[in-house]
Amino acid sequence: MREKLNSYFSYVFEDELLDEIVQVGTYKKLRENELLVDLGDQIKGVPLLLNGAIKIVREDKKGEEMLLYFLERGDTCASSFASALSSGKCGIRAIAEKESEVIFLPVEKLDEWLVKYKSWRNFVIDSYNVRLNEMMETVDTLAFMKMDERLYKYLTDKAQIMRETSLNTTHQDIAYDLHTSRVVVSRLLKQLENEGKIKLYRNKIEILEF
Amino acid sequence: MREKLNSYFSYVFEDELLDEIVQVGTYKKLRENELLVDLGDQIKGVPLLLNGAIKIVREDKKGEEMLLYFLERGDTCASSFASALSSGKCGIRAIAEKESEVIFLPVEKLDEWLVKYKSWRNFVIDSYNVRLNEMMETVDTLAFMKMDERLYKYLTDKAQIMRETSLNTTHQDIAYDLHTSRVVVSRLLKQLENEGKIKLYRNKIEILEF
DNA sequence: TCTGTTTGGTAACATTTGTTACACAGTTTA
DNA sequence: TAAACTGTGTAACAAATGTTACCAAACAGA
The missing domain is CATH 2.60.120.10 (Jelly Rolls)
Known part of the structure; x- marks a missing residue:
């Protein structure tokens, strides 16, 4: 010890x-x-x-x-x-x-x-x-951030804490942490993917841009 | 001292x-x-x-x-x-x-x-x-409350702190504290007044129900 | 009293977020 | 393998909040 x-x-x-x-x-x-x-x-x-x-x-x-x-x-x-x-x-x-x-x-x-x-x-x-x-x-x-910013901050913060560039998690779990609904998370994640910041897989999110 | x-x-x-x-x-x-x-x-x-x-x-x-x-x-x-x-x-x-x-x-x-x-x-x-x-x-x-609840909580909390049943303040000042817009505050205050919880005056809000 | 400023009311509209519903693909279990 | 379950994508709609614009009453100062 x-x-x-x-x-x-x-x-x-x-x-x-x-x-x-x-x-x-x-x-x-x-x-x-x-x-x-x-x-x-x-x-x-x-x-x-x-x-x-x-x-x-x-x-x-x-x-x-x-x-x-x-x-x-x-x-x-x-x-x-x-x-x-x-x-x-x-x-x-x-x-x-x-x-x-x-x-x-x-x-x-x-x-x-x-x-x-x-x-x-x-x-x-x-x-x-x-x-x-x-x-x-x-x-x-x-107070100051919209849900898309909060989501992106969540992903990058968590990646840093976990010392990984990709997270093993589901959209539903993220929704619980951010206190929103799964549908909203899926929608905004897709948007972040289209912006090239992340890449989506089943049970996994890869962060391309920090 | x-x-x-x-x-x-x-x-x-x-x-x-x-x-x-x-x-x-x-x-x-x-x-x-x-x-x-x-x-x-x-x-x-x-x-x-x-x-x-x-x-x-x-x-x-x-x-x-x-x-x-x-x-x-x-x-x-x-x-x-x-x-x-x-x-x-x-x-x-x-x-x-x-x-x-x-x-x-x-x-x-x-x-x-x-x-x-x-x-x-x-x-x-x-x-x-x-x-x-x-x-x-x-x-x-x-995280958990809507703006109308937040507003009402703000009014009652502040009244308690100030030890008054009515507050001398403007809608704009409340909007700053809650980080929203004056129009939203006016709208929701009017709603609270219609529900009989408060009474509105110029530069003053009387709280009828705690 | 006249005039400009502050404050509040309201309508109309835009944006953001939440909800419901359903399809479909991948995974697990019987 | 079939059936059940889990995770994701998406559309359509509802509700909450934010924005712009304008009006009128109350007030302050000249």
Whole structure:
């Protein structure tokens, strides 16, 4: 575990903190599409993402979904701090987009480490800021962009997160993430294909232009 | 200043922290519509809102606006922590919706206090969480609600923040906040009036039903 | 009072997005 | 292999939102 942690976090955390994490953290490997956090879940620990990609989704009462953002290596789920400390509910769903490795940190340590480690304070504050900025970008997307732009942004963002130039997905799945209908997605994808930006296959979309 | 601070924050902060705040904070009174933070601003200090109401607005490159949320008594601008600590740009604009009083805290103290005061740690974490939740609600609004619902929610939310049952505003100003056009706002307001939920006057909207 | 400006109402039309329906091809299962 | 299911393409239509244009009332300043 120490090695896996080092691969990214050795530049983020002090050595003593890394040691503590190894001692109290629990390692978990997530399968593709594994559910990490569900809507009303009580958070058991704060996840540190070692590698992979995790999708964070918001859902309303009627069960309608909306993608908020993706987590990458080095990220943590800031709103789990919330639920962890105020022991409230989470309000989001987290799903592994591909095989991923995480370390869960026990809730009790969070406050203790804020006092003890400057690198932990920086990490926590930084995580919140990154997350707030992501949320602002999500708002920008919804408020200022039309569906065709949103779709193209979605495809290129996701390709980057997944480190692939083509995505294995269906039109219906995209429609869920963007909170629109399958027909609309098919229509706009076809349009993007005609513009030469992507190429469509069954269950697969190749991105030609970033 | 100590008294003004006590009126709300005596239940939030330890006495020693309140003392420190009185020593190093700078008090400022904001006029209605006074600009507190602008887009590319370098943050000089973190604001604590003693009373009043502050509007936080996002703007894109083309100068198009979108209301994110309101700050109330006891709130702070979480994304100013961001800019304060990482000395980056802010990405938002903050405007006093009515006369308000704030205390600015110097950037240097923020980290120091995290170590020293548990109440400060709680406050910072809490503020971030509240802000993240507000952002999620904003996303919900944009993703799941139609313009007529958004408009009605805007009116009732704003009335609550302002502690008034009628709002002094123009259709155009509402259109800016919701990022739509004046004509659309007028149309939907008229519809709400026909449904008996509001009453329209020049420069004023009375809310009949919450 | 006269005049220009701000604000709000409304019609007509354009564009974007959502919905329903159906065809067809590829894939899986019996 | 036949039947059922899944994924995609497309047309036709409906609803929501955005745009342009114009009018009239309220207001502000000279």
